[in-house]
Amino acid sequence: xxEGGRWEDVDLVLRREGASALTGPGFEASSELxxxxxxxxxxxxxxxxxxxxxxxxxLALLGFGNIEVIDMDTIDVSNLNRxxxxxxxxxxxxxxxxxxxxxxxxxxxxxxxxxxxxxxxKPAEFYRGFHIIVLGLDSVEARAWINETACxxxxxxxxxxxxxxxxxxxxxxxxxGFKGHAxxxxxxxxxxxxxxxxxxxxxxxxxxxxxxxxxxxPVHCIEWAHLIKWPKDNEMEEFDVDNVDHLGWCHRExxxxxxxxxxxxxxxQLVQGVVKNIIPAIASTNAIVAAACATEVLKTxxxxxxxxxxxxxxxxxxxxxxxTVKYERDECCPxxxxxxxxxxxxxxTLGDLIKRISVHPKALGKVERPSVSHGxxxxxxxxxxxxxxxxxxxxxxxxxxxxxxxxxxxxxDKRLPRTLxxxxxxxx
Amino acid sequence: MGDASAVARESQDKDKRxxxxxxxxxxxxxxxxxxxxxxxxxxxxxxxEAMKNLVLGGxxxxxxxxxTKVTERDLGxxxxxxxxxxxxxxxxxxxxxxxxxxxxxxGRFVAETPEQLMDAKPDFFDGFDLxxxxxxxxxxxxxxxxxxxxxxxxxxxxxxxxxxxxxxISASEHTVVESKPDNVLLHxxxxxxxxxxxxxxxxxxxxxxxxxxxxxVPYVVLLIKLAEAWKLGHGGNxxxxxxxxxxxxxxxxxxxxxxxxxxxxxADEGENFREAVENAHYLWSxxxxxxxxxxxxxxxxxxxxxxxxxxxxxxxxxxxxxxxERSGGALPLPGSIPDMTATTDLYLDLKRLYDSKAEEDCDxxxxxxxxxxxxxxxxxxxxxxxxxxxxxxKNCAHVKVLRFPTVRQEQEGFLGGASQSSYxxxxxxxxxxxxxxxxxxxxxxxxxxxxxxxxxxxKFDDGVQEDVGGxxxxxxxxxxxxxxxxxxxxxxxxxxxxxxxxxxxHTVAAVVGGxxxxxxxxxxxxxxxxxxGTLVYNAIRSTTLRIGKF
Ligand SMILES: [Zn+2]
Numbered sequence: 001x002x003e004g005g006r007w008e009d010v011d012l013v014l015r016r017e018g019a020s021a022l023t024g025p026g027f028e029a030s031s032e033l034x035x036x037x038x039x040x041x042x043x044x045x046x047x048x049x050x051x052x053x054x055x056x057x058x059l060a061l062l063g064f065g066n067i068e069v070i071d072m073d074t075i076d077v078s079n080l081n082r083x084x085x086x087x088x089x090x091x092x093x094x095x096x097x098x099x100x101x102x103x104x105x106x107x108x109x110x111x112x113x114x115x116x117x118x119x120x121x122k123p124a125e126f127y128r129g130f131h132i133i134v135l136g137l138d139s140v141e142a143r144a145w146i147n148e149t150a151c152x153x154x155x156x157x158x159x160x161x162x163x164x165x166x167x168x169x170x171x172x173x174x175x176x177g178f179k180g181h182a183x184x185x186x187x188x189x190x191x192x193x194x195x196x197x198x199x200x201x202x203x204x205x206x207x208x209x210x211x212x213x214x215x216x217x218p219v220h221c222i223e224w225a226h227l228i229k230w231p232k233d234n235e236m237e238e239f240d241v242d243n244v245d246h247l248g249w250c251h252r253e254x255x256x257x258x259x260x261x262x263x264x265x266x267x268x269q270l271v272q273g274v275v276k277n278i279i280p281a282i283a284s285t286n287a288i289v290a291a292a293c294a295t296e297v298l299k300t301x302x303x304x305x306x307x308x309x310x311x312x313x314x315x316x317x318x319x320x321x322x323x324t325v326k327y328e329r330d331e332c333c334p335x336x337x338x339x340x341x342x343x344x345x346x347x348x349t350l351g352d353l354i355k356r357i358s359v360h361p362k363a364l365g366k367v368e369r370p371s372v373s374h375g376x377x378x379x380x381x382x383x384x385x386x387x388x389x390x391x392x393x394x395x396x397x398x399x400x401x402x403x404x405x406x407x408x409x410x411x412x413d414k415r416l417p418r419t420l421x422x423x424x425x426x427x428x
Numbered sequence: 429m430g431d432a433s434a435v436a437r438e439s440q441d442k443d444k445r446x447x448x449x450x451x452x453x454x455x456x457x458x459x460x461x462x463x464x465x466x467x468x469x470x471x472x473x474x475x476x477e478a479m480k481n482l483v484l485g486g487x488x489x490x491x492x493x494x495x496t497k498v499t500e501r502d503l504g505x506x507x508x509x510x511x512x513x514x515x516x517x518x519x520x521x522x523x524x525x526x527x528x529x530x531x532x533x534x535g536r537f538v539a540e541t542p543e544q545l546m547d548a549k550p551d552f553f554d555g556f557d558l559x560x561x562x563x564x565x566x567x568x569x570x571x572x573x574x575x576x577x578x579x580x581x582x583x584x585x586x587x588x589x590x591x592x593x594x595x596x597i598s599a600s601e602h603t604v605v606e607s608k609p610d611n612v613l614l615h616x617x618x619x620x621x622x623x624x625x626x627x628x629x630x631x632x633x634x635x636x637x638x639x640x641x642x643x644x645v646p647y648v649v650l651l652i653k654l655a656e657a658w659k660l661g662h663g664g665n666x667x668x669x670x671x672x673x674x675x676x677x678x679x680x681x682x683x684x685x686x687x688x689x690x691x692x693x694x695a696d697e698g699e700n701f702r703e704a705v706e707n708a709h710y711l712w713s714x715x716x717x718x719x720x721x722x723x724x725x726x727x728x729x730x731x732x733x734x735x736x737x738x739x740x741x742x743x744x745x746x747x748x749x750x751x752x753e754r755s756g757g758a759l760p761l762p763g764s765i766p767d768m769t770a771t772t773d774l775y776l777d778l779k780r781l782y783d784s785k786a787e788e789d790c791d792x793x794x795x796x797x798x799x800x801x802x803x804x805x806x807x808x809x810x811x812x813x814x815x816x817x818x819x820x821x822k823n824c825a826h827v828k829v830l831r832f833p834t835v836r837q838e839q840e841g842f843l844g845g846a847s848q849s850s851y852x853x854x855x856x857x858x859x860x861x862x863x864x865x866x867x868x869x870x871x872x873x874x875x876x877x878x879x880x881x882x883x884x885x886x887k888f889d890d891g892v893q894e895d896v897g898g899x900x901x902x903x904x905x906x907x908x909x910x911x912x913x914x915x916x917x918x919x920x921x922x923x924x925x926x927x928x929x930x931x932x933x934h935t936v937a938a939v940v941g942g943x944x945x946x947x948x949x950x951x952x953x954x955x956x957x958x959x960x961g962t963l964v965y966n967a968i969r970s971t972t973l974r975i976g977k978f
Binding site for chain 1: 441444445446447448449450451452473477480481484485486499500501503504505506507510511528529530531590591595607608609610644767768769770771772775776886889892917919920921923924927928929931932933934935936938939941942943945946947949956957958959960961963967968969970971972974
């Protein structure tokens with residue numbers, strides 16, 4: 001249903017021709033595009049937190065009428081300074097459920113389906129069903145997981161060319177204080193999350209001997225209580241960062257240790273910040289980054305404007321500075337590149353397949369003691385799992401991979417510089 | 429009793445609610461937000477989004493000014509409009525729905541157009557700390573800028589226009605003590621240590637230390653000691669030139685103890701020695717006084733302190749004297765040292781040394797500031813607290829002064845003065861900046877188009893191509909008058925401008941409104957560095973350009 005007038009602002013750029021140099025490839029202006037957004041285009045938003053709330057509002061007000069949202073968290077008081085869909089009375093409720101209903105109340109005709117749970121608990125087919133997936137996450141692990149899932153849909157022909165119909169676009173945002181980023185990932189075409197893993201350097205960890213022997217700062221005292229004293233005193237119980245008693249214990253122990261060493265500055269706020277690894281967050285940066293992402297969703301869905309190519313960094317601390325940069329794909333990326341392409345019969349055993357892989361030129365003669373996995377299934381592993389997975393070597397690919405068709409395997413070997421992706425076309 | 433505990437509970441709730449932002453701007457910044465009275469002009473999506481972010485952050489009050497009524501189209505681009513308000517005041521609807529975000533903020537509205545208010549009641553703007561002015565055309569930007577320069581309110585302008593946006597600030601002067609830069613220069617004084625630090629370092633007898641302590645001598649001490657040793661063999665000079673500096677680093681490395689039984693050349697891994705090599709450059713290029721701070725020293729505001737001078741400039745003048753008369757070229761010590769490999773005791777010893785020297789420096793600067801105020805007629809020395817001076821000394825390498833040109837100055841400079849033209853010319857000729865510099869000129873042309881045609885270009889579906897011609901002729905005559913070059917995709921950009929018919933696409937408005945809020949927060953908390961110049965946002969490329977050499 002197209003409500004005349006309501007979508008006028010976005011409809012102007014959808015029904016009117018644009019300049020070819022500044023619109024997306026193959027854009028055709030049409031008054032059918034608003035109805036397409038209203039009823040046909042399916043968008044998944046991952047995360048209903050700071051970015052997620054903004055994304056849901058942004059997409060609904062761009063005219064997207066079929067949105068789903070998934071989040072495993074419940075609402076906390078500390079969310080209310082930026083997660084504007086939540087009120088004090090909602091504390092404790094699932095974020096996805098409350099966010100979805102608030103959007104539906106305000107934006108007539110927009111359907112938002114909530115999913116309260118973990119992204120890993122949904123099958124791959126769930127994710128395949130959306131035109132575009134938008135990420136409003138604060139964890140590197142979750143990003144890597146959804147990236148691998150989206151890239152697993154990617155199919156290549158035997159020359160390694162991407163089958164465009166299998167590209168599942170991801171639009172990703174992230175913020176920390178006055179800083180943030182927005183990016184568009186077209187798996188197989190633009191760099192995927194794994195291609196540019198270096199953008200997320202590992203966090204600095206303190207050497208355990210500093211914590212144990214030469215603490216100098218309040219953070220050292222807190223990490224000592226959290227990482228050394230707790231496991232020693234509480235062999236049976238894991239430290240739970242959301243447990244008030246555990247936090248209180250950590251605060252007391254850290255304060256005690258700081259006193260013993262003459263160190264000042266242990267506060268409950270700092271304890272929470274350190275053990276929960278709290279990332280500071282404000283409404284405005286989330287709003288900016290989410291809106292930049294949502295604009296890219298509109299462009300990807302309709303081609304009404306040239307797309308961001310392909311990563312924007314935002315810095316708001318000193319003036320406003322942004323840098324939009326075209327990162328390059330890693331041709332050997334284990335997640336999004338075709339790697340080795342093999343056509344095999346479903347009656348071939350895993351053991352025989354490994355032999356074929358090991359003599360392939362792209363294996364560089366370095367596959368001798370490999371581990372092989374298919375998605376999250378470990379087919380054959382080295383180390384402690386070797387014995388348990390050894391029987392798979394004599395099983396057929398048809399049995400192990402669930403029939404015929406294109407299958408992506410990951411092969412690891414200590415001697416390989418990185419994971420080797422093997423794309424199998426399993427034929428009867 | 430009951431009241432006191434209720435107050436305590438409320439402040440605890442606020443600490444929790446604002447925890448994630450207090451981690452950025454501290455309780456002091458939060459207090460400043462919570463006393464700010466902010467006025468919003470224009471309750472469209474750009475303005476609504478800007479104010480939404482500030483209400484969530486917890487400003488004291490908001491006043492929404494808008495003279496128009498809620499239409500169907502508003503429901504499609506603005507989350508702060510609802511169906512029940514169709515046909516009613518937009519200002520009222522926006523104000524009512526904003527209230528949902530934060531019950532501790534008080535809101536009100538004025539159902540008049542900002543233009544009417546400026547024309548009829550300019551004193552309306554007295555009493556606001558900040559005005560967010562959205563979707564004003566250039567003529568009324570001038571007017572508001574003049575009104576608020578008199579009333580003392582700072583203004584953040586935001587404009588969304590189709591796939592483009594503009595943000596700029598107008599304020600007479602804004603000074604920042606806590607600019608919170610990403611990269612902080614360390615003021616360690618390893619080159620010219622003050623006597624207590626020099627003595628502390630020289631008292632270390634490295635030879636006699638056990639292996640464990642040897643690996644935990646702070647690198648600050650290593651650098652001071654090894655620099656002394658180096659000087660003995662080099663005529664009293666520190667390493668000069670690349671080759672000597674390389675040799676010095678090798679000398680530092682060579683001082684590591686070898687593991688028992690290890691052949692020569694295989695050094696024990698001493699993190700402290702690695703840190704010493706990494707920071708050795710502080711010996712030959714100490715941070716000194718940054719050029720920006722030297723400029724502030726020479727500023728008339730620093731040279732002529734009057735009873736109207738802010739404490740910022742009084743402290744600046746006192747620090748200037750400190751550098752000239754007291755420290756021999758170094759700024760006051762900030763009084764904090766980074767973590768470094770050391771035993772607890774050695775680190776805390778060192779920290780105490782730096783802290784007490786910082787206190788001593790601060791005392792000197794404080795005394796001098798009081799002297800300056802005492803000899804300034806009409807000034808009140810007792811109004812200056814030592815805490816403020818302490819904060820100033822702690823951050824003095826990174827303090828900032830911003831002076832924003834008026835809208836008139838910017839726009840008269842635009843295509844007017846020769847220096848501005850050559851600046852714009854360089855932007856238009858450089859590949860990185862050409863498109864957004866053109867967007868800036870083109871948005872001005874859109875306002876001129878409206879003056880002559882009575883509507884924004886591209887308002888009517890069947891008039892888009894005609895309006896493209898109209899805007900093109902305004903832009904090209906302006907460019908040629910100022911002797912400016914055009915850009916290869918100029919025509920395409922004009923097409924895009926007319927195509928979106930001055931629409932306010934929600935996500936463009938949310939970016940512009942978000943940036944307006946970001947700047948408002950920096951102005952209100954007096955932390956971080958606000959935007960100088962005009963920011964152009966280009967949603968086609970997802971890029972921005974800051975225009976202005978201010
Ligand atoms: Zn990749």
